[in-house]
Amino acid sequence: MLFINSFLFCGAVCLIAQIILDNTKLTPGHVTSLFVVLGAFLDSFSFYDKIIKVVGGGALLPITSFGHSLIHGALAKANVYGIMGIMMGMFDLTAVGITAAIIFAFIFTLIFKPKN
Amino acid sequence: MKVEKYEKIAKDFKPETHKIRNAMIAFVVGGLIGLLGEIIIEVLCHYTHISRSSAGTIMIVIMIFTASLSTALGFFDKLVTKCKCGLLIPITGFAHSMTSAALDYKKEGPIYGIGTNIFKLAGSVILYGIMAAWFFGMIRFLLGGRI
Numbered sequence: 001m002l003f004i005n006s007f008l009f010c011g012a013v014c015l016i017a018q019i020i021l022d023n024t025k026l027t028p029g030h031v032t033s034l035f036v037v038l039g040a041f042l043d044s045f046s047f048y049d050k051i052i053k054v055v056g057g058g059a060l061l062p063i064t065s066f067g068h069s070l071i072h073g074a075l076a077k078a079n080v081y082g083i084m085g086i087m088m089g090m091f092d093l094t095a096v097g098i099t100a101a102i103i104f105a106f107i108f109t110l111i112f113k114p115k116n
Numbered sequence: 117m118k119v120e121k122y123e124k125i126a127k128d129f130k131p132e133t134h135k136i137r138n139a140m141i142a143f144v145v146g147g148l149i150g151l152l153g154e155i156i157i158e159v160l161c162h163y164t165h166i167s168r169s170s171a172g173t174i175m176i177v178i179m180i181f182t183a184s185l186s187t188a189l190g191f192f193d194k195l196v197t198k199c200k201c202g203l204l205i206p207i208t209g210f211a212h213s214m215t216s217a218a219l220d221y222k223k224e225g226p227i228y229g230i231g232t233n234i235f236k237l238a239g240s241v242i243l244y245g246i247m248a249a250w251f252f253g254m255i256r257f258l259l260g261g262r263i
Contacts, residue, residue, distance in 0.1 A: 003154050010150025010206065011143040018142035018201035022135045028204050033240050035205060037248040044252035057157040058150030060172050061179065061206040063241065070249035071256075078257050086253045090246060096173050098242070100180045101211045102234070108188035109218040109230055115190035 006058025009051070013062040032063050039067030048072075069093035138200060145202025153179065153206075176207055183208035187215040213237035 017031050026034075039062075042048040048068040052059045059065060070090055077089025091098070153175050160171040186192040192212055196203050203209060214234055221233040235242070 006150040006154035007147040011147025014146025014201045014205045015139050015143040017205045018139045033244040036241050036245040040248035040252050044256045057154035061150050061153045067245050070245050071253050074253045097176055100177045101214050104184035105214040105218050108184050112188040114219040
């Protein structure tokens with residue numbers, strides 16, 4: 001069941017993004033930024049956590065999950081350290097993704113030559 | 117030449133955008149990426165007996181690795197022009213934007229080329245992600261919410 005949910009959810013997010021991209025003057029940069037904000041908004045009342053429970057891996061992949069992990073880590077730390085915890089925990093969960101992206105991007109840039 | 121006349125001629129030469137076809141391609145490709153992610157999680161959980169959340173982390177690293185490598189090899193750009201949002205909205209698009217920006221400015225040197233431009237496209241995602249998470253996090257915290 002999780003497989004079907006993953007397919008439908010991840011596909012639906014991409015479908016909405018594609019419709020916004022085709023019917024407005026927004027660029028892909030605008031759409032991805034918009035979806036990160038949307039992910040953070042959905043998790044501010046723990047709605048995205050419920051989606052992840054139902055959908056599984058498919059909900060971790062879209063860029064909305066990036067916004068969700070930012071606010072989730074921030075609030076988890078805020079429970080322990082108070083208001084400064086929001087800043088302390090901001091990168092707790094997203095650190096893996098950002099660090100991996102930086103490392104692989106840098107290594108592959110050094111190895112490969114740009115095409116055309 | 118009058119403006120209306122120009123627009124009429126330009127309209128004939130504009131490449132037709134197939135909105136419905138684009139949307140269906142984005143749905144199928146995005147769905148397949150989500151399905152692949154779930155399959156990787158299930159396989160990792162089944163064979164290595166790690167928890168579901170750490171399997172999810174490893175899955176994201178695998179996806180970023182694949183996207184970076186295929187961008188550097190040059191065929192990810194062609195796929196993006198065909199599938200558009202199907203590949204840009206999943207985390208693969210984030211990795212793709214960083215690797216392609218770094219590769220484009222490689223000739224300008226390691227500091228002012230790669231260093232200043234690696235976040236050129238991904239920077240907006242991080243900036244607005246953090247601003248939104250901070251803003252909504254403050255609201256949630258001040259309302260007394262608990263995760």
